[in-house]
Amino acid sequence: MTARQSALTLSAARALLGVAADADERELRKAYREAAKRAHPDRPTGDAALFRDVLAAYRLLQDTPVVRHHFPPAVTPPPIADRVFLEIDIATALSGGAEELAIDGRRLRLKLPAGLREGDKVRVEGVCFEVRLRAQDGAMVRGDDLWLTGKVDPRVLAEGGRVDADTPLGPRPAWISTKAAARGLVRLPGQGLPARANHKAGDLFLRLEASEGRGESPARSLLKRFAAAWAA
Numbered sequence: 001m002t003a004r005q006s007a008l009t010l011s012a013a014r015a016l017l018g019v020a021a022d023a024d025e026r027e028l029r030k031a032y033r034e035a036a037k038r039a040h041p042d043r044p045t046g047d048a049a050l051f052r053d054v055l056a057a058y059r060l061l062q063d064t065p066v067v068r069h070h071f072p073p074a075v076t077p078p079p080i081a082d083r084v085f086l087e088i089d090i091a092t093a094l095s096g097g098a099e100e101l102a103i104d105g106r107r108l109r110l111k112l113p114a115g116l117r118e119g120d121k122v123r124v125e126g127v128c129f130e131v132r133l134r135a136q137d138g139a140m141v142r143g144d145d146l147w148l149t150g151k152v153d154p155r156v157l158a159e160g161g162r163v164d165a166d167t168p169l170g171p172r173p174a175w176i177s178t179k180a181a182a183r184g185l186v187r188l189p190g191q192g193l194p195a196r197a198n199h200k201a202g203d204l205f206l207r208l209e210a211s212e213g214r215g216e217s218p219a220r221s222l223l224k225r226f227a228a229a230w231a232a
Contacts, residue, residue: 010064013057018185018207032058038182047179086129090139091169103127115196138168144202146192151211157181165206174206184208
């Protein structure tokens with residue numbers, strides 16, 4: 001147990017529990033309980049090794065002080081006249097797009113490349129824009145990685161399988177293993193923010209939630225009708 005905990009990195013522990021770096025004790029405890037419940041060996045979809053990892057991740061994060069950045073700097077730097085902040089949504093950061101802005105009586109059209117990160121600079125006609133990412137429910141960016149909440153058929157959470165998860169940025173196809181379905185989180189390498197400049201391609205972390213109001217698949221309905229007719 002000790003060897004597993006010491007080998008677990010902070011980023012891996014947070015990804016395993018699905019918490020942010022600034023998660024407080026209440027958020028951490030809630031995430032741990034949910035992950036431990038899904039991975040408990042007594043459950044049909046449980047996994048003893050995963051359960052031990054969840055416990056190790058929780059203990060590691062409990063012992064790690066949380067660094068928060070809620071206070072403004074003691075000295076505010078003077079504003080730079082030729083720099084403005086450009087707020088874009090996560091979809092634009094992922095795929096690129098165009099923005100039209102009015103600056104000092106001028107209308108500027110910006111063609112934005114895919115893969116923009118928080119703090120990146122875009123210069124157009126002598127004006128330096130600093131990128132800010134707009135918050136969006138069910139979607140966030142952490143460094144190079146993209147985190148999405150995906151609604152999937154409840155059967156997938158029980159059995160795993162191929163699925164098109166319904167996310168705030170549109171459907172995302174994925175193969176969900178039974179272990180990933182049990183812990184409610186799947187990692188899709190290379191499907192986060194695309195590589196750009198000095199940034200490497202990020203990963204997509206897909207948090208799985210059961211969709212509501214989904215009926216049976218046509219194949220399963222047909223199988224049930226066939227079984228009923230055979231029994232008759």
